[in-house]
Amino acid sequence: MSNTKALDIVNLHAGYGETEILKGINLNVEHSEIVAIIGPNGAGKSTVVKSVLGLLNIISGNISLNGNNIVGIAPDKAIKSGISYVPQTHNIFPNLTITENLEMGAWTKSKGIPERIQEMFELFPDLKVKRNKVAGSLSGGQRQMVAMAKALMVDSKIMLLDEPTAGLSPKFQSEIFRTIKRINKNGVPILLVEQNAKQALETADRGYVLVDGSNKVEGKGQDLINDRNVARMFLGSKD
Amino acid sequence: MWETFGFEFVNFYLIPGLVLGCIYALGAIGITLTFSILRFANFAHGEVMMIGAYFTWTAMVLSNDLFGVPLHPLVAAAPAVLLAIGLFILVDRYFYKPFRYASTIRVVMASFGMMLIIRSFVQAVWGPNQLTFVPGIAKPNELVKNFTASVDMMILVPNKHFWIIAGTLVIMFALSWLLTKTKIGKGMRAVSDSPELAKVSGIDVEIIVKATWFVGGFCAVAAGVFLAMDLQMLETTMGFRMLLPMFAAAILGGIGRPFGAVIGGLVIGLAEELSVYPWFGNGSLISPGYKTGVAFTIMVVMLVIRPSGLFKGRLF
């Protein structure tokens, strides 16, 4: 176990149908890590995450979860094998209650569901009091909490978060980043896609910069923040 | 008061409107579920009603001819429901499934074709002429009659109407339990909410599709049998004639809202019957010949002023 990675993507080429979007991605997540992917719009960040879930046509390359090859896996098998995926948009069922949303996250499980729901309510106390409210009635930040709790209902081997702070107020953004740290402390490796590059890199152990379907720069979170090129491209610095 | 206005209004307009509303409601449930879960307007839905009624008729005739046992239509409907659902799950597997990820208009046209296939099939097997479903004069329900007469508000609900209203209520409660208390029912609501998220949540969409045909088919066959009980006869166009009011009911309630569809069905059934009540003076408000226009008018008005329906359904 010690030398296998939680997630290991090697020289991945993939796309939607015929069009190749990812042109050689190399990326890994260690068991204890939070890893961030940053990059401009349309770089292929969401596509990387979706390819792990089996939603893409994989042209070549390798994806392994805890050392097991998962290329060509069906999405329901990916979820069952312990991938907690929070999509960028449409990540809750708005007309289902919070509890029902969590139950849907546990569709592939048959045991331990009520216990897991209780654990989620401990992790997200705000959700507990509103558990019988429909998710569509919640604020943006709370919806994101539902989406994360729903994804964590499986026995998570890794969590994939696609821009969890997009469109949230700064207060909620910080809360989401704190929650991500807490989930990671509980032993879940995390791959985090973010527009909010600075806070993402501060939260993450390591980061990758993705441009036009391949990763250009990688390094420790703090090193990337200090990198002049990265700073100019993504962190809004002037020089 | 009751003798001059109430008796006539309740017995000849309100109750028939309610009965018609129940039939539309049950039919509209299947339409709204197929629309929101399988994502197409199923033109063949009326034919599910129709063939279910023909199966029921056949079970009644067979039972009487072979064993000399006359079955109540609601008993004969049990095997008919199973047969019809089985048939439509097969139709889905071999006819609709290849279209699952095709553009909506193709599936809609395919369902139009399926509508013609089923109707022609029924005409070939059972003949194009009307068949008698339950002969004789409908007797009023004694229980309701005696009770309401004792409080000087006599209501004469024919037994057939009593069964239709009671049967619809039972199905509503069962449906509500299914959709809110069972895993499969919650899964149906989830797929209706967001098919993309359902897929990446590991929800088995094919099971949900089967459940949708099951629930929609069950309600449709019930609607078909109730319609045949009400009219006391069968004909091959009976389902098609229900199609417009059922779509109107589904749209009125909001697509993807089964209970919206129920309310929509009741509103349209009542509106159709009450539109011919002599509200002002002696003549009926609108000529009975225009009764079927009521559903159409409600549907068009709704699509113009509030396309998401009364209960905020899905927009396509």
Ligand SMILES: Nc1ncnc2c1ncn2[C@@H]1O[C@H](COP(=O)(O)OP(=O)(O)O)[C@@H](O)[C@H]1O
């Ligand atoms: N479903 C799709 N079908 C075809 N092309 C897509 C699809 N989704 C995204 N793309 C294309 O893939 C590229 C990468 O998109 P995406 O991964 O969403 O970028 P990012 O998340 O980095 O903003 C874009 O050029 C986009 O147009």
Ligand SMILES: [Mg+2]
């Ligand atoms: Mg994206």
